[in-house]
Amino acid sequence: MILMDDIVREGHPTLRLKAEEIKFPLTAEVKQLAEDMLQYLINSQDPEIAEKYQLRSGIGLAANQVNSLHRMFALHLPDENGEQLSFVAINPKIVSHSVESTFLTGGEGCLSVDRNVPGYVPRYARITVKFKTVDGEEKKMRLKGLPAIAFQHELDHLNGVMFYDRINESNPYADIPNAIPYERD
Numbered sequence: 001m002i003l004m005d006d007i008v009r010e011g012h013p014t015l016r017l018k019a020e021e022i023k024f025p026l027t028a029e030v031k032q033l034a035e036d037m038l039q040y041l042i043n044s045q046d047p048e049i050a051e052k053y054q055l056r057s058g059i060g061l062a063a064n065q066v067n068s069l070h071r072m073f074a075l076h077l078p079d080e081n082g083e084q085l086s087f088v089a090i091n092p093k094i095v096s097h098s099v100e101s102t103f104l105t106g107g108e109g110c111l112s113v114d115r116n117v118p119g120y121v122p123r124y125a126r127i128t129v130k131f132k133t134v135d136g137e138e139k140k141m142r143l144k145g146l147p148a149i150a151f152q153h154e155l156d157h158l159n160g161v162m163f164y165d166r167i168n169e170s171n172p173y174a175d176i177p178n179a180i181p182y183e184r185d
Protein backbone atom coordinates (compact mmCIF):
# COMPACT_ATOMS: atom_id res chain seq x y z
CA MET A 1 0.00 0.00 0.00
CA ILE A 2 1.38 3.46 -0.90
CA LEU A 3 1.60 5.82 2.10
CA MET A 4 2.58 9.48 2.34
CA ASP A 5 6.18 8.45 3.14
CA ASP A 6 6.36 6.84 -0.32
CA ILE A 7 5.55 10.15 -2.03
CA VAL A 8 8.72 12.13 -2.75
CA ARG A 9 8.61 15.89 -2.15
CA GLU A 10 9.98 18.82 -4.15
CA GLY A 11 13.77 18.86 -4.16
CA HIS A 12 13.85 15.09 -4.80
CA PRO A 13 15.71 14.61 -8.12
CA THR A 14 13.20 12.11 -9.55
CA LEU A 15 10.61 14.91 -9.82
CA ARG A 16 12.88 16.60 -12.37
CA LEU A 17 13.62 13.53 -14.53
CA LYS A 18 11.77 12.29 -17.62
CA ALA A 19 9.92 9.01 -17.18
CA GLU A 20 10.65 6.31 -19.80
CA GLU A 21 8.17 4.59 -22.10
CA ILE A 22 6.89 1.31 -20.69
CA LYS A 23 7.20 -1.82 -22.82
CA PHE A 24 4.41 -4.35 -23.09
CA PRO A 25 3.73 -6.94 -21.80
CA LEU A 26 4.03 -5.32 -18.36
CA THR A 27 6.19 -7.02 -15.78
CA ALA A 28 4.39 -8.05 -12.59
CA GLU A 29 6.21 -5.25 -10.76
CA VAL A 30 4.99 -2.51 -13.12
CA LYS A 31 1.44 -3.89 -13.04
CA GLN A 32 1.56 -3.91 -9.22
CA LEU A 33 2.90 -0.35 -9.05
CA ALA A 34 0.15 0.86 -11.42
CA GLU A 35 -2.51 -0.74 -9.24
CA ASP A 36 -0.93 0.62 -6.05
CA MET A 37 -0.92 4.15 -7.48
CA LEU A 38 -4.63 4.03 -8.33
CA GLN A 39 -5.38 2.41 -4.97
CA TYR A 40 -3.60 5.30 -3.21
CA LEU A 41 -6.04 7.77 -4.78
CA ILE A 42 -9.05 5.61 -3.91
CA ASN A 43 -7.81 5.15 -0.30
CA SER A 44 -7.02 8.86 0.04
CA GLN A 45 -10.59 9.76 -0.91
CA ASP A 46 -12.07 7.35 1.68
CA PRO A 47 -12.42 9.38 4.92
CA GLU A 48 -11.84 6.38 7.20
CA ILE A 49 -8.79 5.01 5.38
CA ALA A 50 -7.36 8.52 4.84
CA GLU A 51 -7.75 9.25 8.55
CA LYS A 52 -6.33 5.91 9.66
CA TYR A 53 -3.21 6.20 7.49
CA GLN A 54 -3.03 10.04 7.43
CA LEU A 55 -3.27 10.18 3.64
CA ARG A 56 -3.56 13.51 1.78
CA SER A 57 -6.61 13.24 -0.48
CA GLY A 58 -5.49 13.25 -4.11
CA ILE A 59 -7.09 13.01 -7.56
CA GLY A 60 -3.94 12.16 -9.53
CA LEU A 61 -0.54 10.55 -8.92
CA ALA A 62 2.40 10.16 -11.32
CA ALA A 63 5.11 7.48 -11.09
CA ASN A 64 7.85 10.10 -10.51
CA GLN A 65 6.08 10.96 -7.25
CA VAL A 66 6.66 7.46 -5.94
CA ASN A 67 10.26 7.56 -7.12
CA SER A 68 9.68 5.53 -10.29
CA LEU A 69 10.60 6.53 -13.85
CA HIS A 70 7.97 4.38 -15.52
CA ARG A 71 5.88 6.52 -17.88
CA MET A 72 2.47 6.24 -16.21
CA PHE A 73 0.09 8.04 -13.88
CA ALA A 74 -3.20 7.30 -12.12
CA LEU A 75 -6.33 9.51 -12.11
CA HIS A 76 -9.35 9.03 -9.87
CA LEU A 77 -11.86 11.87 -10.03
CA PRO A 78 -15.42 12.67 -11.06
CA ASP A 79 -15.91 14.40 -14.42
CA GLU A 80 -18.49 17.16 -14.79
CA ASN A 81 -21.31 14.71 -15.45
CA GLY A 82 -20.41 13.05 -12.14
CA GLU A 83 -18.95 10.06 -14.07
CA GLN A 84 -16.11 8.55 -12.04
CA LEU A 85 -12.92 8.59 -14.11
CA SER A 86 -10.58 6.00 -12.64
CA PHE A 87 -7.65 4.66 -14.61
CA VAL A 88 -3.91 4.31 -14.99
CA ALA A 89 -2.61 5.97 -18.19
CA ILE A 90 0.46 4.20 -19.60
CA ASN A 91 2.62 6.02 -22.18
CA PRO A 92 0.07 8.88 -22.26
CA LYS A 93 0.05 11.44 -25.11
CA ILE A 94 -1.93 14.56 -25.91
CA VAL A 95 -2.78 14.09 -29.60
CA SER A 96 -4.65 17.39 -30.06
CA HIS A 97 -5.88 20.31 -27.99
CA SER A 98 -8.16 23.35 -28.08
CA VAL A 99 -6.88 26.81 -28.87
CA GLU A 100 -8.60 27.95 -25.67
CA SER A 101 -6.84 27.63 -22.33
CA THR A 102 -8.22 27.17 -18.84
CA PHE A 103 -6.88 27.43 -15.30
CA LEU A 104 -8.05 26.62 -11.80
CA THR A 105 -9.11 29.98 -10.34
CA GLY A 106 -7.79 28.82 -6.94
CA GLY A 107 -4.44 27.84 -8.45
CA GLU A 108 -2.98 24.32 -8.33
CA GLY A 109 -1.34 22.27 -5.61
CA CYS A 110 0.63 19.03 -5.71
CA LEU A 111 0.94 15.97 -3.47
CA SER A 112 4.71 16.44 -3.75
CA VAL A 113 4.60 20.12 -2.75
CA ASP A 114 4.05 20.88 0.95
CA ARG A 115 3.45 24.58 0.52
CA ASN A 116 1.01 26.93 -1.22
CA VAL A 117 2.28 28.35 -4.51
CA PRO A 118 -0.17 31.04 -5.64
CA GLY A 119 -0.92 31.83 -9.24
CA TYR A 120 -2.74 30.70 -12.35
CA VAL A 121 -1.45 27.58 -14.13
CA PRO A 122 -2.40 27.74 -17.85
CA ARG A 123 -3.73 24.45 -19.23
CA TYR A 124 -5.42 23.53 -22.52
CA ALA A 125 -9.20 23.73 -21.99
CA ARG A 126 -9.93 20.58 -24.04
CA ILE A 127 -7.57 17.77 -25.02
CA THR A 128 -7.74 14.56 -27.01
CA VAL A 129 -5.48 11.99 -25.36
CA LYS A 130 -4.18 8.50 -26.11
CA PHE A 131 -2.74 5.99 -23.66
CA LYS A 132 -2.51 2.27 -22.96
CA THR A 133 -4.33 0.61 -20.07
CA VAL A 134 -2.65 -1.96 -17.81
CA ASP A 135 -4.29 -4.60 -20.04
CA GLY A 136 -2.49 -3.16 -23.08
CA GLU A 137 -5.65 -1.69 -24.61
CA GLU A 138 -5.19 1.53 -26.59
CA LYS A 139 -7.56 4.23 -25.22
CA LYS A 140 -8.48 7.51 -26.88
CA MET A 141 -10.41 10.09 -24.83
CA ARG A 142 -11.57 13.67 -25.12
CA LEU A 143 -11.24 15.52 -21.83
CA LYS A 144 -12.28 18.97 -20.59
CA GLY A 145 -12.65 20.64 -17.21
CA LEU A 146 -10.89 19.13 -14.20
CA PRO A 147 -10.06 15.83 -15.94
CA ALA A 148 -8.25 17.80 -18.68
CA ILE A 149 -6.38 19.89 -16.09
CA ALA A 150 -5.43 16.83 -14.04
CA PHE A 151 -4.25 14.87 -17.12
CA GLN A 152 -1.95 17.77 -18.08
CA HIS A 153 -0.67 18.17 -14.49
CA GLU A 154 0.22 14.45 -14.34
CA LEU A 155 1.73 14.36 -17.84
CA ASP A 156 3.94 17.29 -16.79
CA HIS A 157 5.25 15.15 -13.90
CA LEU A 158 6.33 12.46 -16.40
CA ASN A 159 8.38 15.19 -18.13
CA GLY A 160 9.90 16.54 -14.90
CA VAL A 161 7.70 19.66 -14.99
CA MET A 162 6.12 21.06 -11.80
CA PHE A 163 2.91 23.11 -11.89
CA TYR A 164 4.66 26.24 -10.62
CA ASP A 165 7.05 26.16 -13.61
CA ARG A 166 4.02 27.40 -15.57
CA ILE A 167 3.03 30.29 -13.28
CA ASN A 168 3.85 33.78 -14.58
CA GLU A 169 6.81 34.76 -12.39
CA SER A 170 6.39 38.53 -12.63
CA ASN A 171 2.61 38.40 -12.12
CA PRO A 172 1.20 35.04 -10.93
CA TYR A 173 -2.37 36.28 -11.56
CA ALA A 174 -1.64 37.82 -14.96
CA ASP A 175 -4.45 37.41 -17.47
CA ILE A 176 -4.15 34.25 -19.50
CA PRO A 177 -5.04 34.93 -23.13
CA ASN A 178 -7.95 33.01 -24.60
CA ALA A 179 -8.69 31.34 -21.27
CA ILE A 180 -11.91 30.11 -19.70
CA PRO A 181 -11.45 30.09 -15.88
CA TYR A 182 -12.31 26.85 -14.08
CA GLU A 183 -14.04 27.64 -10.78
CA ARG A 184 -13.68 24.69 -8.45
CA ASP A 185 -16.71 24.25 -6.20
Ligand SMILES: CC(C)(C)[C@H](NC(=O)Nc1cc(F)cc(F)c1)C(=O)N(CC(=O)NO)CC1CCCC1
Pocket (backbone or CB within 6 Å): 056, 057, 058, 059, 060, 061, 062, 065, 104, 108, 109, 110, 111, 112, 146, 149, 150, 153, 154, 157, 184, 185
Ligand atom coordinates in the same frame (compact mmCIF):
# COMPACT_ATOMS: atom_id res chain seq x y z
C1 LIG B 1 -2.64 18.46 -4.41
C2 LIG B 1 -4.14 18.39 -4.24
C3 LIG B 1 -4.66 19.74 -3.79
C4 LIG B 1 -4.48 17.33 -3.20
C5 LIG B 1 -4.79 18.08 -5.59
N1 LIG B 1 -6.23 17.90 -5.43
C6 LIG B 1 -7.10 18.70 -6.09
O1 LIG B 1 -6.75 19.62 -6.81
N2 LIG B 1 -8.40 18.37 -5.87
C7 LIG B 1 -9.52 18.96 -6.42
C8 LIG B 1 -9.44 20.03 -7.32
C9 LIG B 1 -10.62 20.58 -7.83
F1 LIG B 1 -10.55 21.59 -8.67
C10 LIG B 1 -11.85 20.05 -7.46
C11 LIG B 1 -11.90 18.99 -6.57
F2 LIG B 1 -13.06 18.48 -6.23
C12 LIG B 1 -10.74 18.43 -6.05
C13 LIG B 1 -4.24 16.81 -6.22
O2 LIG B 1 -4.63 15.73 -5.82
N3 LIG B 1 -3.34 16.94 -7.25
C14 LIG B 1 -2.75 15.71 -7.75
C15 LIG B 1 -1.23 15.78 -7.84
O3 LIG B 1 -0.54 16.44 -7.08
N4 LIG B 1 -0.74 15.06 -8.82
O4 LIG B 1 0.58 15.02 -9.05
C16 LIG B 1 -2.98 18.19 -7.92
C17 LIG B 1 -4.12 18.67 -8.83
C18 LIG B 1 -3.74 20.00 -9.48
C19 LIG B 1 -4.56 20.06 -10.74
C20 LIG B 1 -5.12 18.70 -10.97
C21 LIG B 1 -4.49 17.76 -9.99
Ligand SMILES: [Zn+2]
Pocket (backbone or CB within 6 Å): 109, 110, 111, 112, 153, 157
Ligand atom coordinates in the same frame (compact mmCIF):
# COMPACT_ATOMS: atom_id res chain seq x y z
ZN1 LIG C 1 1.45 16.90 -8.72
